[in-house]
Amino acid sequence: MTINCKGQLINLSSPKVMGILNITPDSFYDGGKHKDEKSILHHVEHMLNEGATFIDVGAYSSRPNADHVSETDELRRILPIVNLILKAFPSTLLSIDTFRSHVAKQCIEAGAALINDISAGQLDDTMLKTIADLHVPYIMMHMRGTPQTMQQQTNYDNLVKDVLFYFSERIAAAKALGIIDVIIDPGFGFAKTLEQNYELLSKLELFKIIEKPLLVGVSRKSMIYKILETSANKALNGTSVLNTVALQKGASILRVHDVKEAIECIKLTELLSC
Known part of the structure; x- marks a missing residue:
């Protein structure tokens, strides 16, 4: 499987890593951590040096019950960062974490390479048309409702069947x-209970039927640290365990806070398939 990012064919038959750059003040793990140009560029350089293929930039926290951010504020936060990163590291493949078509369009025109939409176009009626016009890869995630309401929408007739039908x-x-280039993300933690997250992960290989690259984002999430009775800060080991499971079940992209450890998971699991 390949996707075309700014004329560069990325082969996803060998799993890749997407490093997370949150520029929000309220993200669940690293909110407010990267708030000046120096720290942002240092973090991006660090992730690229560790082997990240993509850098995912988000200016709207999608954690449960996150504060609403206006489109104006989202653009004010994200556009200068897109320009900053691409000026320092021109070859970076930037993914833009947004559900708004106007934000997507402006960021792609500024040089970003792909769009990561938590709503799969359901929170903005013009998103799919915008992606089609821009001719960029599109990550569509499964979610119900909004970040503010999703935790009240966890009733499913059959979880895996319902998610597959959604996609x-x-x-x-x-x-x-x-x-053309679509990547699917089952949306761990989005409109799913703790138990449902693990049901989804245990049956992840069923998503191969869709024949699209699969992105998995479980990095330091509550589905890990609640089970281990710890915190997001101490959930790296648990993240590596679940990333390994995801890779064995067909994940093509790991979206993570910790690139080095994800790369190690890929290197070791690839040996098992030789």
């Missing part, structure tokens, strides 16, 4: 508009 509908809508 079949969203991919069909994307395909109808001419979107």
Whole structure:
């Protein structure tokens, strides 16, 4: 499987790592940590040096019950950072974590390479058309409601079947508009209980039926630290365990806070498939 990022074909048959750069003050793990140009560039350089293929930049926290951020504020936060990173590291493949088409368009025009949408186009009716016009890869995640309401929307007839059906509908809508490069993200922690997250992970290989690259983002999430009775700060080991499981079940991209450890998971699990 390959995706076209700014004319560069990225082969996802060998799993890749997407490093997280949150520029929000309230993200669950690193909110407010990277708030000046020096610390942002240092973090990006560190992730690239450790082997990240993509850097995912987000200016709207999608944690449960996160504060709403206006489109104006999201753009004010993210555009200068896109320009800053690409000026310092021009070849960086920037992923933009947004559900707003206007934010997506401006960031791609500024040089970003792909869009990561937690709502798969359901929170902005013009998102899919915008992605089609921009001709960029599109990560669509499964979620119900919004970050503010999703934790009240966890009733499913059959979790895996319902999520698969959701993707079949969203991919069909994307395909109808001419979107070629689609990546799916099951949305761990989004409109899912603790138990449902593990049910989804245990059956992750079933998503191969969709025949699209699979992104998994479990890094330091509460599904790890609640079980281990610890905190996000101490959830790296648990993250590596679940990333390894995800890789064995077909994950193509790991979205993580800790790039080095994710790369190590990939190197070791690839030996098992030789």
